Amino acid sequence: MTHYLDFEKPLAEIEGKAEELRAMAQGNEDMDIEDEAKALDRKASALLQDLYKKLSPWRKCQVARHPNRPHCKDYIDALFTEYTPLAGDRNFADDHAVMGGLARFNDMPVVVIGHEKGNDTQSRIERNFGMARPEGYRKAIRLMEMADKFGLPVVSLVDTPGAYPGKGAEERGQSEAIARSTEKCLQIGVPLVSVIIGEGGSGGAVAFATANRLAMLEHSVYSVISPEGCASILWKDAEKMREAAEALRLTAQDLFKLGVADRVIPEPLGGAHRDGEATIQLVGKTIAGMLEDLSGKSGKDLVDARRTKFLGLGSKGLAA
């Protein structure tokens, strides 16, 4: 079943009507409804095009969080072969919100790391909705160290509402784990490429996205704080998330202008959740392109380039 977002309600109505019509005709040979149904289809696709032509920042957040959007696991299954998950931080636990391990990308061995949100109630709980605890970041650090040691490129897939705000996570050093993971991203002498496939939630995302190259899907977002959080602090009203999303400039398009994102990957019409497979293939192509850009560079060059990139950020603003 398609899950419609609130702004997609008119679309749901039309598509629902077409479906109803077809269902009605199925038991009845005499009814000729195909023309009418086709007209509805055309109307629906025109509406879809219209809705997605210029999504507001808040709508983009909703699309980025869509439950049917392809998640990290889908990308790993489709784009990588011989995926060998490696678990644990060697200190406390294995964090299921973070996937990671060895894999081959176009036959090349790489280390892949990413946040996984899960796709049904059970897996969402198991994955903690993609909110990592310190163990997740420490696992990532361990994997990045391994990649560095054996000269394997690192691919990170970012999709998290943010780091988990829990008692245990705080006690075990959530901030330190994030800080060290960001630090590790900056230290490794191998190519590090990252794609924001959904939500890039604050520090929890920075810990993986501090990369040589960062790509963002067309309707993904990357922000210092969630629009709801920002609204409740600055507007003193969590319901002002639309205004906050607008003000935060968190869309892939704005981040590209600011130089934070290096590439924006177009999504199929109506968002990644309407055609997961096509989205995954486009992301795969982009990852290949980004790795190609970095191939042949020495470890020192990669580290220096990463530093220069981040030190230089903030030199361009957005037009009023």
Added chain:
Amino acid sequence: MNWITNYVRPRINSIFSRREIPENLWSKCDGCGTMLFHREISDNLNVCTNCGHHMHITPRDRFLSLFDGGVFNEVEVPEPLADPLHFRDQKRYPDRMKTAQKGTGEKEAMLVATGEIGRTPIVAAAQDFSFMGGSMGMYVGNAIVAAAEEAVRLGRPLVLFSAAGGARMQEGILSLMQMPRTTVAVQMLKEANLPYIVVLTHPTTGGVTASYAMLGDVQIAEPNALICFAGPRVIEQTIREKLPEGFQRAEYLLDHGMLDRVIDRREMRKELITVCRMLMKMPPPTWGDLPAPGPDEANMPQTKG
């Protein structure tokens, strides 16, 4: 650069607007409720004389008591783009900035200076919680990078006093990008084998804790300082459970292995002198009143060993 170019002349209007006679000469301690005379508080580094509660202290006041004879040279911080996102909530960001500048008499939320402590040359950076909650934006990022570069240039330790609610939302993603940027600054110090000492003061939270404030060689905190990634209110809303007494306070973090030491502000100078000198392999300090260093002296490069 020498001390003349580094020396920032106090703006005339800031003298007049700030040095008015305080409206209320007495203030109440947030900890125990005792009424304290303002002179009494400032002489005690804004620590309550009755209960030892640590109140906010501005970077300038902190530096005046930290550096020998109160002598320090401000390090110039490269000016970032103003209001890069044209951010507007209920107020425009530039207006919020103006209010903060007027209220504090400071340009931004971080002050960087060079000077000596117990005749130990250091670079110090301090975050100003009274300036928009000390929030980390591009200026704070630039300040930390400038502080690290200055420390590397002069071969000195960097002592950083953190105090912030987190990243500055008004600068959006560019404030978040200060996490990697400041981490690069810390790496510069590491590569130069120079000590990086963090003093976490109340409160240090969010993206600040999750970057430069947790990457020190030595992690010191002031008593009872709130230090966390997610604040206690957010956690209570998420897990719907009462948090233990003293949760996320300095002593709690010390118990959980996240800090090296918790030190009273009045002992902090001594602590920093001791630690810096040992890490720099300098002879033990001479305690007592030393003459303040001449301004030239304070900026001499210090070679290690």
